[in-house]
Amino acid sequence: MEYKCCALLTTALILVMLVNCSALRCAGNSYSRGCCGKEAIAVGERQCALCNTIPTRTCCVEGAITDYFQMDQFEKMFSNRDSLEVESHANKAFWDYQSFITASAYFQPYGFGTTYINRKFTGTKEVAAFLAHVATKTSCEYNMTTRKPSASSLCYYKKTNSNSYYCDEQYKNTYPCTSGIAYYSRGALPIYWNYNYGEVGKELDVDLLNHPEYIEQNATLAFQVAIWRWMMPIKEHQPSAHEVIIDYWKPNKNDTLGKRVSGFGATMNILYGDLVCGQGDNESMNNVIAHYLYYLDLMGVNREETGPNEVLSCAKQVVFNPSSSSSP
Numbered sequence: 001m002e003y004k005c006c007a008l009l010t011t012a013l014i015l016v017m018l019v020n021c022s023a024l025r026c027a028g029n030s031y032s033r034g035c036c037g038k039e040a041i042a043v044g045e046r047q048c049a050l051c052n053t054i055p056t057r058t059c060c061v062e063g064a065i066t067d068y069f070q071m072d073q074f075e076k077m078f079s080n081r082d083s084l085e086v087e088s089h090a091n092k093a094f095w096d097y098q099s100f101i102t103a104s105a106y107f108q109p110y111g112f113g114t115t116y117i118n119r120k121f122t123g124t125k126e127v128a129a130f131l132a133h134v135a136t137k138t139s140c141e142y143n144m145t146t147r148k149p150s151a152s153s154l155c156y157y158k159k160t161n162s163n164s165y166y167c168d169e170q171y172k173n174t175y176p177c178t179s180g181i182a183y184y185s186r187g188a189l190p191i192y193w194n195y196n197y198g199e200v201g202k203e204l205d206v207d208l209l210n211h212p213e214y215i216e217q218n219a220t221l222a223f224q225v226a227i228w229r230w231m232m233p234i235k236e237h238q239p240s241a242h243e244v245i246i247d248y249w250k251p252n253k254n255d256t257l258g259k260r261v262s263g264f265g266a267t268m269n270i271l272y273g274d275l276v277c278g279q280g281d282n283e284s285m286n287n288v289i290a291h292y293l294y295y296l297d298l299m300g301v302n303r304e305e306t307g308p309n310e311v312l313s314c315a316k317q318v319v320f321n322p323s324s325s326s327s328p
Contacts, residue, residue, distance in 0.1 A: 060115070
């Protein structure tokens with residue numbers, strides 16, 4: 001895939017392009033940070049974004065995930081998903097490559113799997129990272145002895161082993177809970193709580209507050225919910241998993257003191273907090289890392305591109321959101 005970026009444009013042309021950009025939902029939408037920022041513009045069939053605040057770093061969005069990620073790679077990653085003999089494994093033939101591609105197409109104009117930073121393509125690493133998290137959250141088994149990822153991921157699409165309805169009454173005016181409905185773990189990267197179902201439902205124009213079961217019935221939607229979680233910060237003024245894996249996010253002084261840096265380790269920090277990170281070397285963290293490295297191999301990316309251990313791991317990172325002060 002060749003790198004292409006936006007040429008210099010006159011002020012008048014930029015204004016025209018920005019009008020066109022609104023149709024792509026790149027300007028003024030939920031994903032206004034990162035590469036698809038406020039100055040995102042459309043050039044023909046290309047979507048390009050200017051990193052407007054850092055003149056020395058150019059950032060563009062172009063191409064499609066299908067340019068480098070094919071069905072045979074997906075099948076190698078998740079080869080046992082339809083043959084597992086697991087109790088209550090009712091989702092055989094639920095997950096498939098085309099559902100992932102269809103889901104990701106919605107987010108690719110925002111930079112998911114399609115971003116260049118300083119003429120370096122980050123999309124392959126991002127897709128490998130995203131699918132590594134998906135694999136570990138939906139897996140039926142993992143070889144703890146050898147630390148090798150199995151092909152038994154994409155086994156589950158929901159987990160109901162909880163007595164909680166995950167209804168936060170603080171959001172009763174914006175995202176009111178539906179009586180009798182439980183907002184438990186659903187999706188390829190599971191979401192919980194009524195406010196998350198409300199937010200992602202609003203973004204995707206799907207009534208998930210009244211019908212969260214839609215996620216269990218549609219693999220494309222289950223992947224879309226997961227990519228939404230990946231692209232959105234957990235809290236305001238914090239980075240998203242997308243921003244740290246493409247190395248767009250730059251740590252401030254407090255982040256540096258907390259040993260937080262852009263990279264794969266930070267994606268675990270954002271998504272799992274102290275359930276995985278800041279705990280030293282542990283199996284849960286190593287499980288996710290093992291999947292990531294294995295998927296990079298399958299996608300032809302040199303493991304050296306993951307950076308040093310402090311970038312790959314979150315063992316020593318101070319977490320963004322301690323479990324005592326945040327919800328799952």
